[in-house]
Amino acid sequence: MEMYQYTATELSSMLKKKECSAVEVTESVLKRVHAVENQVNAYVTVTEELALKKAEEVDQKRAAGEPLHDLAGIPIAIKDNICTKGVKTTCASRMLENFVPPYNATVIEKLDSCDYVPVGKVNMDEFAMGSSTETSYFKKTSNPNRLDCVPGGSSGGSGAAVSAGEAVLALGSDTGGSIRLPASYCGVVGLKPTYSSVSRYGLVAFASSLDQIGPLGRSVSDVAMLYSAICGHDPHDATSAMREYADFNASLQPDIKGKVIGLPKEYFGAGVSDTVKSKVMEAVKEMERQGAAVKEISLPSTDYALNAYYIISSAEASSNLARFDGVKYGYRAKDYRNLEELYEKTRSEGFGDEVKRRILLGTFVLSSGYYDAYYKRAKLLQKQIGEEFRQAFESCDVILTPTSPDTAFKLGENIGDPLKMYATDICTVTVNIAGLPALSIPCGKDETGLPVGLQLIGAKFSEQKLLNTALAYEQAVGGFNQIPEIK
Amino acid sequence: MEYEIVVGLEVHAELNTKSKIYCECHNAFGLEVNTQCCPICMGMPGTLPTLNEKVVEKAIKMGHALHCDINRICKQDRKNYFYPDLPKAYQISQFDIPLCEHGYVEVMVEGEVKKFGVTRIHIEEDAGKLLHGGESFDGSLVDFNRCGVPLIEIVSEPDFRSSADAKAYLEALKSILLYLDISDCKMQEGSIRCDVNVSVRPKGSDAFGTRVEMKNVNTFSGAVRAIDYEAARQIEVLENGGTITQETRRWDDARGVNELLRSKEDAQDYRYFPEPDLPTIVVSQEKVDELKESITELPNLKVIRYVTEFGLSQTDAETIIDSMEKSAWFEEVVAAKACNAKTAANWILGDISKFMNETGKSLSDTQLTPNKLAELISYIESGKISNAAAKQVFEVLLQENREPMDVIKEKGLMQISDEGALEKVVADVLAGNEKSVADYRNGKTNALGYLTGQCMKATKGQGNPQKLKELLLAALSGE
């Protein structure tokens, strides 16, 4: 077995016991990148030299007997909308093709202090807007399980890199499902944390009130380890919660017996494919066998959630992306006669169609005369959705749904149809609207070999409960960790 | 037809905090371009704002000073527009729930106390500066140093009926901002600026006319000129049968005219919405009360009191109150009850101001105290020393920690006012200067000056000159 195939949890223990070195692990992962990257296309930037340098430092520190974090020497891929000092951060956009941040995101500072090994920056939908990673300006990433299919989005590079063994762990960001959908499509574990638990400082904003950085990995324990390293209050992010967090990995234990799992009927409706439904229900049966109690519930506002999501996220995006104007950084159009032309040409040439669509939509819903009908109503609905979840968690420990109505679609299949693309987020957006944590874990594959994912949703700050429930299932099915053979 | 002018003002004041409103950069003026900025105030991707607590506190203090209701639970909003000096392409401001609202301020205008309504006070960030290159360079340069400097915007009701009203209000705001240490109010640095809304209506009418907003008013005297110009322009339009259109005009103070900037149709759609990066502002009631208690008597009310209580002129009152130290000394000298308030005011405006201006020193750097000054003034009033002698004593008291009377005695400055003693001096002088007496009696009245001088000489300068002159005249006419 090659080094890159191990989980972070396994590697961490091997490194501690000096059964292998960080350089060996890093070299193995980089070798894998070289072997499969031209088929998978997960990376925008591979930081090979930096990775090896960091790995050497870790080995030296270990040799010197310094106390090291569990993540020390673990190769991690970073979504390309998370600012890395001195390393290009493009958001997969022509607009930021050559943007090199002068500062690190808080999560990067945290991982640096854990001595992680930065493998590189991974592909995504442009400015995280999309569900397939096809809106990237640079390249289309393939699903490692089937190269003619999308990896999901917007953190498609994160999902694909982890799934293909091109990274042991990855950071993604999730505004409406952008960690969970790729996790589900690629067959890995992805956590969208409670809003406010992970600092957004240095995450290039898409929709500030919904965005959250989170981990992707090949096991529940790996995800718990990475989440523990990045969560916590940050004085640089005013929306970050002031609270203490447990070590989620140290407290991780299979715990499902007696837990009440709520199945909201709105998430198992007509739009969900039979395969997904049957795979998810098989997993539910397995959980029942492990001692969980299952309960049907209703979250009636779900039907409107996607609408509220597109209003709120586009409104915020239209404002957040206004700063890309060709003045201070990023792309600037070549020919312009005056300021107005500089703005319009820069933005028209620098942004792709999907980004433009969201900016137009967001500008429209905030424009004079429409604010109350759209934005305000969406915010009121948001409050109601939060209330429905709060009530649901009075009688359930976790809520279980499919992560996506279907398995990964073919590259190019939905690109011309925004509404169809938007519908892939139907199971995930409600969680962002309510600010809740949710975990996507694999629950089998369809007949073509594409993974199916299920989503566990918890009350705010109940990540430990989600992870413990998922671990029980993971152990019952004998683990998720299977890197597909890339043909 | 006779017209009435209606003016409303929007005043922006930069707060004198140590750091900017949303980042740790120094809130400093006049430093080298783009050296007082960071990724946050330059609006780099991924950065987030964190609100400076002193901004909230200073704004609330101003709210109290202007008798506002404090919205201790409020939020911030984004105002979206593109301009090169606005790096995020939105300004973080406050829209529907300002920190303070529904206030008023009482101001003395030409001797009359007037009350002007204050609609709201909100907090927001300043923009950067555009530098326009010379002829050699066809472009503009952006300096981000001012981005994120904290501002409060104080919006008035349309309560001013003349440019004098507006000026008095602006001066009052400035004095309050200085008194409460909220802003340095340095006009030349642009730390206080205003937009002016002007309309006119037939005198006696209740309905408002169409208002015109004027930008680029950078000084208070400029505001007076801008208001008078715009009111005259509107009246002329109306007199010629025209109508006023709602528009924004730019004031050009150098040329003394304004010109159209944009019409109502071009009004920007700012697409305000709640700032998602900043949670709700919640200030405790205790904090709000504490800030209220920290406010002492404000300069605008002091002016009113000095005029009504002490009988000072409005100008004298304002001049004293302009300086916190002068005002404090004035009050203490008056409180000593040794002398007349007007005499005290004259000393503060005269010798004290002269000393402060010439040396650039504060009175606290000297050995003088208000009580000693009061004592000194009382000696002049009671005729114990002359004005000239008092100035000598004053100079000593600035330098040395001594009692005024000790200095007077040591220097022999005590004035002789005893009539018996002075009559003897007069008699002696007249007896010894027969020629001058004769001259005087022959109509050479300037001989009186010589005789007075001789009397002063005889008393070694300590004779009360007024008394001596009276006695001389009596003696000369009596014989």
Next chain:
Amino acid sequence: MIDIKHIAKLSKLRITAQEEEKFAEEMEKIVDMIQNLPQLDDTGALIDPSNPMILREDTAAQHFKRDALMQNAPQTKAGCVVVPKVVE
């Protein structure tokens, strides 16, 4: 009908006549979908006193050099970012 030209202008996006048609059509569909929202009572959802903001202490520090902040600027001169001439 959405005035796509006006919205594009507000957004500082230049769209061709061809794009205008495409975006207008897509936007109509999207807006048709998203406007389906329930009518709810205004419960002051935009302000949440249960989650008060922690304010920053007023201390100043300089962490960045000008060169580092200007390194991504498309055009600079005399330590400033350059833009086409603007007058207001």
